[in-house]
Structures are given as structure tokens and as C-alpha cells.
Amino acid sequence: MIQLTNIEKYYASKGVKNYVLRLVTTTINQGEFVSVMGPSGAGKSTLLNIIGMLEEPTYGNYHFMGEDVTSLNERKRIELYRNHIGFVFQAYHLIDEMTVYENIEAPLLYKKVGSAERASRIADLLDRFNIVAKKDLFPNQLSGGQQQLVGIARALAAQPSIILADEPTGNLQSAQAEEIMSLFKKLNEEEGITIIQVTHSEKNAQYGNRILHIADGLIKEDIKIQA
């Protein structure tokens, strides 16, 4: 599903290239739950952003579902992105001016989903995550864990085939973190959604079935976890 070949990313400053990623080559298949780990500044988030098409690599090839992302124009890329990728952030990044309901609805509007379909999908998500009662609240009226649930619901609304999560539990207490991680695991196992998460926590990494260790921009280890 995702095929990265010799991905490189650097920032040039005063003629010196500061490499963030070097020669990253890996393949991630449909249905995998991958945890990307490594020290701060290792390039984890950059890798995730490149996979999520939010950043472009300096060099290298990136094939997503058989298409060469690096050569796509913006319109096609957005099309691909809208239909297949969902993002979850450490800081949730909900839109403060919109209610829970409206936040979940936003990606559907961009996908031009009809209003009846929208309503039923949102109702379904609210129901699944037990946040029906909170649908008219604004993000700042929710706890961190609840906000992240909304964030995940929003990521799922567009029915993506892959969810990219950048330290989804980084801002949460451990109880809430566990809840979120079980949710990811459930989504991965029951619905076959591919999940790639960046995490610092060994414990969270254990929820997945593969761990990529990154240090200094290089993949140091690629471990399969047997369930």
C-alpha cells in the first residue's frame, strides 16, 4: 500500500544540509499497525508527514496505492488524500470555532458527501464513541481525552483506509491513553484500517504489530510483533 524508496529530506541552511531523513526505504501493507519510535528529532514526525502528503521529500520515491505521489499535481494529490488518509494529532487540532458535530462534518464537506449521508455517518460515529451528548459543545468545553476521541472520529468520518497518528496520546493521562490505543487496535483488527502512529511509549507501541525504530534519520530497526 505504501512504498517508500530512498526517501531523503534535508533543510539547507547557510549551505549546510541538515538531514532529517536519509535513504528511508520501507513498505507498509494494508492492514498493518505500525508504530514509529525514536528519540526527539529523529525524523519520526517528518516521515509521518511525508506519508500523509503534508510534506514533500527532497529526494526519493513515494508510491501510495500504486500511484507515484511525488509526481502528482496538487488536485490529484488532494483527491487521493481526501479519500484515503485520516490524521490524528497530539494536540487534537480541532477547530475552536466549530462544535463537535461540525468538526466531524468538515472533512465530509470537502469530500462533497451528500447531506443525508453525512448526517448518518456522523450519527454513527458519535454513537460509536459515546459522544452523542457532546455533539453541540465546543472543543474547549471537552477534556483532552474527549477531544482526542472527536479528533479520531473526525479522521474516521471520511472512511480512510489509513490513519496517521502523531503521538495521539502524548497529551493524555494514562487511563485515557489506554482507551485511545485500544480503540486504534480495534479499528485495525475489526475494520482492517491501516494505522501508522508515532510514539515515544514502548507500551503504546505494543498495541501494534510492527515497530520502526528511527534514529538520526535512518531506520535502525524494523521489528515485527507477534500477537
Place this chain on the structure above:
Amino acid sequence: MFKLNLKIAWRNLWKNKGYTLINILGLSIGMASCILIFIFIRFQLSFDEGYKNEDRIYRVVTNWKYSAYEDFSSGVPVPFAAAARNEIAGFETVGSIVKRNAFLQINDANGKEKMKSQEAVYYAQPDFFNVLSDIKWIYSAPELALAEPNTVVLSAKYAEKFFGSVKDAIGKNMRLGEKINLKVAGIIQDMPQNSSFPLEIVISYETYKGRFNNNWDSVNSAFCSYVLLKEGLRPEDLQQSIANFNKKYYPVDKIAGNQENKLQVLRAIHFSDKYDNFANASINRSQIYGLAIIGLFLIITACINFINLSTAQSVTRSKEVGVRKVMGSKRSQLIYQFLTETFVVSLAALLIACVITELAIPPMQHLFKGRIEFSLFGHPSIFAFMALLVLFIAFLAGFYPALVISGFKPALAIKNKIALNKRGLSLRKILVVAQFAITIVLIVGTLVVIKQMQFVQQKSLGFNPDAVAMVGIPNDSLSKIKYNTFKERISKLPGVEDISFCQSPPLSGNINSSDFTYNGVKNKDFELRNIRADENFFKVFDLKLIAGKLYHKSDTANACVVNETFLKKMSITNPEEAIGKVIYASGNTVPIAGVVKDFNDQSLREQISALAIFPGKNDYWNVSVKIDSKQIAATMKEIDKIWNSTFPNGVFDSAFVNETINSYYESEQIMGVLFKIFAGVIIFISFIGLFGLISFVATQRTKEVAIRKVLGASTLELVKMLNGSFLVMVFVANIVAWPLAYLFVSKWLAGFAYRIDVSIWPFALAMAISMAITLVTVSIRSYKAASANTIDVLKYE
């Protein structure tokens, strides 16, 4: 503390160079326009200021009330002064003055001609200068210089012009017209430009030929009387005696139109529509107020920019505010700090505004044909105005942002978690709508003014004024004899197509009107305009007859031609019916020979009047010459040559009818230019502000934009989202502005008898222009925001 504030202000302004530039640019352009308007208004308001008796100095004017209309003249009957001196006890001094054009010749010591020129001269009684006693006499005094016939008083400037210096002028002679010798008996100061009395050559009243006229029924607007009331008297105190005076000299059964005299205070002369003045420079007070309002609009738009941009920037300053508050700064200290900053910006803007004003002064002077004194440092009040302007702007523009910024909650401010983007109707939105409403009113106004001026220039006048030159001819008896020779000589020029002797072109403000009797019945409802012209007049101007025929070539009035309007006003439906009927008007009793198709005889502000065209050799002042349009320049040169050899004692002057007609719309043309300039300025200021505001919104919504992008929004969708609210605001501004603009333009157009209909298109165009420019301005910035690398914003929370 103040020094520190200044330093911080400087650093902050330097850090945000872009915003600072926009702020200062917008403000300085607004300020420059304001300063120019102020200079202009101050000049206008300063007319005739500084006379120490100004509240006792009055001009006597004459009013008429006919059954159909009212009429006003700045003049009085010639015998007025003598009678009023004796009979109106409240007048301390009464002085007559009459303006005339005259031909002057100055000879050198050997009696050879040194200079000749056509000048405006004033015949004045010494008492005129006793009324306006503040006019300084450099040599002699009113009673000494003006009591005798054949004396003249010159201004210092003219003394120099004619005789080289003031000293050399005293006692010298000059010739007035053909025969009269004048002796220079006095020198007065040069009159300032802001005076309604541009007195350069003042001849003693005793020299004035018409001084023995004893007709109370004849008033010329150039024959004026100025009076000084007795000390302590108000014009109300004189009401009874003036009423008695009117009753005595203008009995209803003898003099038509309820003629009466009234007093007009000195300082009102310059602002009067009804009564003209010697300087021909009157301005309506409403025009002054209109300009003042435009000035106010300009400064308000500039301030709105400033407010919007400052609040926009404030978000980036929130951390500073938070830290200062934590360190113990009081709110008032913060306000003080931010006001200091605004003050610095306003001051910088003022400096640039001064430069812009200086640069704009020459074109302004050109626009007003040099009749107006423009100078940045001409009057202390201009400095006072500039100081006030800076304080006003610093306060108006700085106070609200200072209030907002200083009100941030420190805990949130430190974390940069300040959100100004409240839902609903924020002050900012209202300000933007107000700003654009003003802009749109001006755009609509400009479009309508331009359109009307085009209409005026293109409307068929009913005659053809193209390539016709009016050449002035002297009308003393000696010259009259030469008329035919002159005509014969210029007829032979290859470029000359037709020639007619006449008083004025068909369209002129300079046509006499009079009572008339038609078919033996005296008319009381309207006056008849009398044009005097020979039979060629119709051919030169391509005037069409619809009935009857032209009068024959004749030196005296043997018949006349009337126009259609005359028939309409007399309720004559069949033109043939009028042929042969006898008209008595201004001393001629003649039959109507023909009826001419209507043409515009006055500027298009007025309806066509009833008029009659008579021949009459003794009253021609002009030769109208139709010239082949390809040979105009060469032919005019030839005519000039022939003229000078035929009338060696005259001064050649000529004007093209087209240009003369255009000059009737001079004030409208100036207004059109001003409108274009100010509309341009205000559009510029508004859109600079818009750019600032979209920058603000884009910064405010960076995070939202990033999130939406992550959720799958395309750049186009984001640009649309960011633009949306602005387009709505500008649309609302259009809706607000339309009724105001409609009121304004229909009021302005009402001043024209012939005008364009107020159609939807100037409004629609104004909307299209404003929306289009908004879209472009806003899109530049919002595209930048929408296409920026989103992830940078989301990465570091």
C-alpha cells in the same frame, strides 16, 4: 519611560515593516488630501477678512419678484447712492463703484505709444474707500485722488507694470479709450488674492459717463453701492427706513417686479450664488461643506485602516503585553505605550503628507488656473491644523487598538492564546462596511459626474459651434465705420467660410433680457432674451428656420426672428401664426419675420429661454468667423494681422465658441477632476486597509486553515473561505451606499436642466469595481495563506 516607549515603538515598527509601510502610506495620503482641502477651504473662508468694521460694511443689492420667477442683482440703480445718502439715516457712508472694461494706452515721455491693453477698470467714489477704509493708500488719499474727474488710482503692481515703479507713476498720464486723459493721482496697496475687490485701476467716479443716469428701473450688476452703517446699528435697525425708501423709489404701478433694495454683509459676498462679485470667484457654502465632508471621509477611512491594522498586529504583540502585565504594568501604562506608537506613526505620516502636499500643490494651482493661493506654509492656521490632525488621528486611530491590546488577559496572552475573532458583528466589520460605503458613494459620484460631463459635451445644442471664432471688435463710432472694410478683408482669406456681426454666440451667459410687448399686449410672465446679430448669424452657426424667413440685411432693426420656446410660452401652436406680428422689446418695434428651431441659449443647467434675434449695427461687439477646420491656426494668424491694421488702437482678442461653451462648465469640470482624485485616493486607502485586514484574518486563522487543509480542503476552497466574509462585507457596503449615493447624485444632477437619467449602471459598475478589486486584493493574501506549508503551524504546539 517615554524614551523607552519611543525606542520600543521604533523597534516594533521596524520589525513589522510591511504593516508600518501600509499604515504610514495610507495615513499620509489621507492626511495630504486633508491638508490640501484645508488649505483650499481656509483660503475660501478668508475672503474679505480683516476689515475692522466688517460687521458694519454692507453691499446694497436689488431683488425682483415677478409672478413666475425671482431675480437678483448685485447692483443698484445709478441714482441710488445720492438718494440713500440723504434719506437713509442709518448709513454713515455710501460709496458707489462700477466695474467696466476699458482700453488703456500709456505713452512714454516723448508721447510715443509704450503700452496698450484691455483692462478691468473701476469708477469709484472716494466714499467707497471710506467704507472699505482698511485698503491702504501708498500715496495720496481717497478725497484728494478721486474727487475730481480724469484722475486715476493704480495698485502698486499696476503702477510698476505701466510706469516701471510706484514713484515714476505718480502724476503721469494715461489715455482711457480714445479721448480721455487720466492723471495718476494715487497709489493703493495690491489687493490680496482672497479679496472680492481685485482693484487695480480705479478711476474717479466723476469721470464715469453714466453717472447722470436717473433711471430707477435700470440695474446693472456691475454698478454697486457699499455702505457703512452707523456705529452700533444692526441691519434690522434699518429695516423700516429701507422699506420706506423702497416704497418711495420703486412704486408698484411704475416699476415692474416689486423691485427692492436689500443689504448684504461684506463677508457674505464671496459665498453668494444669487449675487455676483467683481472677483468672479464666488463659491457656494455647500460646496465648501461638501469638500470638508470629503476631507473628513478621507481621514476617517485612513483611521479605520489604522485601527484595523493595529488590532490585527496586536495578536502578535500579545505575549509582550502578557509579560508586561505579569511584571506589573498597569493598563493605563500600556495604553500610553501604544498611543506613543500611534503618535510616532502619525508624525511620520505627517512628514510624508507634507511632501505629498508640496508635490500636489502645483497641479492643484493649475487646476484652479492659478487663482487660488496654495502654500503649505502660507498661514499659521495650517500648522495648527496639522498639529490637530496628528493628535486627532493618533487618538482616534490609536485609542481603540490600545484599549483592545491592553485588555488582554495576561495568562492567555503569554501563551499567545488570544483570539480576537469573535463571532457576530465586530466593530471591525462595521468599520470596514462604513469605509467601503464611503468609497462606493464616491465611486458612484465620480461615475455620474463623468457621465454627465460627457453628456453635456456631446449633447447637440441645436447649433454648430465648431470652428467658430468670436473676434471682439471695438464699437466706438470711428471703428464702426471700418466694419465693412474689415469684413471684406477677412472674407477674402481662404480659410474663412462665413462671417457674422453679432453680440455673442447663440449660447452665452452674456445676453440681455428685457420686458416685451407682443401684438400690442405687454407680457408680464417672462422676459425675452435679445440677441443682436446680422442675417449671416444663422449660417455661421447652422441655425434652422422652421417658419417664415430671415430678416434682410439691414443696419437697424427691421424685423426679428423668435425661437420655438417663445411660441410655446406664448401658447402659439402654429408658427405661421406668429409671422408678421409685432414685437416691442428693448427699444425696437419690429415684426416677426421667422421662427428658428430651438437651440440651447444658456448652459445646460438652464432650460431654453424665449428669445428673439434682431439685427442692429450699433450694438455688435463681436465678429463670429466660421473657419475651415483644417486651416484654423493659419487663418487666425491672418485675422489677427488684418484686425490690427484695421483697428490700430484696439487690442485683439478672440475665443473659440466651443471653448467658451466649455468654460461654462468649469466648476463642474474641476469638481469632476477633484472627484476622480479623491475617489482614487479613497479607493487606494480602502484597499490598502483591506489588504491589511485580510492579512490579519489570515494570520488569525492560520491554524484553522492548516487543519482544514489536513482534512482535505484544496487551496481554492480555502481561498474562497477566507475571501467569503470580505465579499459579503463589501456587498453590504454597496447596499448601504446605494441610497446615499442616489440621494447625492440626484441632488447634484438636479442642478442641470439637461441631464442624464440616474440609471442602475453607475451603481452596478461601482459594485463590480469594488467587488473585483476586493477579490484581487484579498486573494493575493489569502492565496498565500492557503498555499503556505500547513504542517509548520501544526507541528509545534
